[in-house]
Amino acid sequence: MITLPKQTIQPAWHQQLAWRQYATQLFRLISRRRDFTMEFRSGNLIAGVEQRQRRLLINPALLPVPARGTRFDPRTEHGRRTLLLRGLIAHEAGHVVFSALKPAAEPLGWVWNALEDERMERLVTRRFPELAADFAFLGDVMLLKDPSATLDLQNACLVWRWAHDRSDFPFQVPEEHQDLWHHQIRPLVEEAWDAHRDDVVLIAQAILDLLPERSTPPSSLPDLRADGGGMEDVQPEERQQPKHAPQNRQEPPQEDQEGGNGTGEKADEQDTGKASAPRSKNGEESGEQEQPGRGRQEPGEEQQDQTDAGQDAASSTPGERQPDLDPSPPGRTPPSQPGHPAAVRSPGEAGQLPSPPPEPQPTPADDLLFQVDGHARKLAGILAPPGRPARREAHRSRGTFRYDRYQQGAERYFRKKVGEEKPAPFLLRLCVDLSSSMGGPRLNAARDAALMLARAGMYARSRLQVIGFATEAREVVPLELPWQDAAQRLSGLRASGGTRLSSALEVAFAGTARPDEQEVLVIICDGELTGYDVQCCARLLEDRRRTWRHAPLTVLPILIGEGVGGTATYLELFGAAHPVMSLDDISRTLKSALTTVRGR
Template identity: 50%
Template sequence: MITLPTLQPTLAWHQQLSWRRYVEQLFRLVSRRRDFRLELQRGRLIAGVIPEQRRVLLNPDLIPVPAMGVRFDPQTPHGQRTQLLRAIMAHEAGHVVFSASKPAGELGWLWNALEDERMERLVMRRFPELCSDFDFLGDAMLLKGEPEATDFMNACLRWRWGHDRPDIPFEVQAQDQEAWEQARPLVEEAWETTRDGVELLAARILALRPAPPAGEPPKSRPELNADGGGMSEAQPEEQKQAQGTGEPDVDEVTEAASTDGGEETPEQEEHQARDEAGAGTGKSPGVEKDTPEEPEDTSGPSGGTTPTSDGEEQGQPQQGRGEAPLPAPPPPAPGEDPSQGASDHAGPPRDLSRRESAQEMLDRIEVHARHLTRILAPPIRPAHATPHRSKGRFRYDRYTQGAEKYFGRKVGEDRPAPFLLRLVVDMSSSMAGGRLNAAQEAALMLARAANLAGSRLQVVSFDYNAYETVPLDMPWAESVDAIAGLEARGGTLLSSALRLVLAGERRPEEREVIAIICDGELTTYDRLVCGLLLGEQQREHRTIVPLLIGEGIQGQAIWEALFGTAVPVHDTENIARTLFQSLTRLRQKLEPRLGLAP
């Protein structure tokens, strides 16, 4: 059972851990896969999946909902957000389960527009309760902007939203009207065909497209990618589809769909088939899988794109879905094969060449920082209990003994031991790019958590020399600026930073935790000096957690021999999870009665 979390008014929804878990559970429920990682990113991309990297991308801003005409509209921001998240995650998960690989070029664009509707209908056969959510999302896309006539290609896209909305005008440009009347039955047939049948019908529809007038260059089509191709074999719902399709090559299509390879085993498919319900169909608006580009918003009512004769795109929604096409791709570079088309990825990874602002990094790490705060500053509990006549917790054992005081009242305070956090960051030239971003976000995460919990933090960066980037008790605003200004340069000499950290002052009641982020192997000299610095007395009062990123993973055995442990990490989320687990284990060791669980 998935429980809808409550919304804390002091934080944006995507900065609250309970909402992130809610979105992950929605995706896992529909896709039946637990190996995908949720990433919340602002930008032009709204939602998508990258199957090869097991990543689910989601823009926390979602899409605006028109004020009028949207079916199943809860009329509250909280309800609209919840319904959008259900529809978006179900759509993305549906691509993982039901979609095949995307063809290249304009055929792939049209295939994607048809596949969205086919796939969503299959999702609703498993989860009929999602029908209202898809209707809500599709109406929001259809009603965006002012109604206007659309061209042939975008009519194939818009019809999936407008075919059951006779109250909303659906107009096709005059020069495309005759071709659209021939193509519309094929579009509707594609919604109930097989995986391979979608591509066959898309090719037939594309052949019906009218040629541009003489002297006018052909209109460039925006690119769409399909998510999750090849993630699973043909599902039972798709096999039922094949029996009712009117495709001339239905036998070949059915055979191809039933033998489509995938990652899941026949035993897993049989187990799914026993659990799944196969009743009912429905219309379903959709969600954009990948929109890495977006033109200016001059959208019509469909939220689709209407290219003009000079290649200028119109009708793209401000935050589109899988039905909302992207701008035309740039011309191929010299020597590049233009026939290869776009990749099947839902969208590009983060642009690591661009230096992000401190605020962008803070938005991304807020949820992890607040999660760490639970361990840095757990609730204060009473230190001991004393018998009381009428206050406190009722004691049945004292009652059966006939004692005069039946209640145990807890008094005093038992304050958890404070943590002193020290972060050592490798700033050598090999850390440039994604590793530097991860290190900066980890430092900001610890700084934010320490600020919320009232703990103390020191950040030391090093190359061949050591630098105290954030001294103890530095104000929060200054810490953010110092961490955001870190730059990769020089080589790697850990012993210089370790000497600076171990010489730092520590209060008697503090428990010291040292985290090291490094991407390089240690030289023999460096290991020797670090071993001399780490005596038994130093290890007894400190907890050291090396986090190996990049090529540092290759020297994991050396790090484990030197520090007793070493954890490979890939990004900020891995770092946050590792630190949370380490601090939790340490807190359990210091205060076992708190009952904290990692």
């Protein structure tokens, strides 16, 4: 016996309720807002937030993961999807919480966004340390998406945030701009990562003033918009935010820093609210040897900040992210980053990240095809039986000329093709009761029957329409829908609500059949109808019977379940009622009824 391969009929991941709930809960937890709706939208945008519409946009395609070079790569489709989705959602939620309003002018807005992305992600990581691996994986994916050996200064401001801890990445700016990048622009970029939210735009403007030429953002990089900024007040992580200076940072000369780039100590003396780290005698930032700098200091908070800083230093674990430590050698995982995306949270952290949906396992829906395939093949033989083959007979005046019969002097020396017969195709309309009373084994049998009809229609090339009805009716499977899409929709049928058969008849009678089709209406219900619904059904049937002479219609009511109490009602309405208990009963009933219809 040859076994057919299994076919996956599970809906796409972004159409599954578990993934949509997970994404919504994750964004609400990180952004601390419940007034946003989530939408999966295809296009050039990878992720973004529409501030006015309160909408989170995610591209279901996410990002292609390079084969090599990405840290924390789980190397499974489910694991990569989890890390990418969690990183993108946390990124957009971080803009809502920690970012100021994005400048409208370009290219100032683009440079601001490049600086703000890293600053905001560091603040999110302070609140949720287990997201450090997700941001590292997302950054590596975007860094390796379109690696370039040489970058102009403007695009280097963005790429440096991903490449600063990757010593194995060939990051390089043009030779003539090396001094400008290392001594003036790069210190400003790194300073913006630990600056106050209101100072990022000033640093971005200072960087633009230093650029020798303005370039356009690379089109290959995905669009991660920060339109959701400026929606929350200053957070505790910003007031107590430490500044870690990279050990490989070269401090610009004193005269360059005071030369009007808007980011030196002169701005601090004017009380602009901008943070600057304490400096040692040699003029370099002290890093972790001295007390971390402050963004904006509130009165009476100095002692509390020192206590918090001491607690942070005491409670730090090797699994927490220290983004400015020395980069590790190529091919080696940095010890300062968590070894697993789901790191254990430290005591006192508010909120726990929701768990992603489990990796999909073989579901009963995958094996369902093999349960219904045998019934479907038998039913397909009735839907499209073999017709009478054509044959050629001698004819007096028409057909193909036969010289041999003409030479013999036969009266009929022409041959004509006669006797070909093709059975009329069926147009199947299936109305499935999806009310709450159909829950459990009844709905499973009805779903199996719908899949069986869809499979048989594919074999016999007969058209099928599936209508689900409860209080209202909806078209689950329209005509001409491919088998794979029809199977995905039918496998997700759920039962809820009341029962109103008349709504399904309205949808079914609204369609028309082709002149050569035999229309068959199959109703699968548990037999419970209200009096008003029966009256509406009777009126619809009376209107439909007026056109039956030109378009015959056969109705097959199939009543499922043990407590079938509406048999008399269906006999009065449709003239037939077929009680069944399982898929086998439904298959036998359909084969018998369709055989009778075919023989008319």
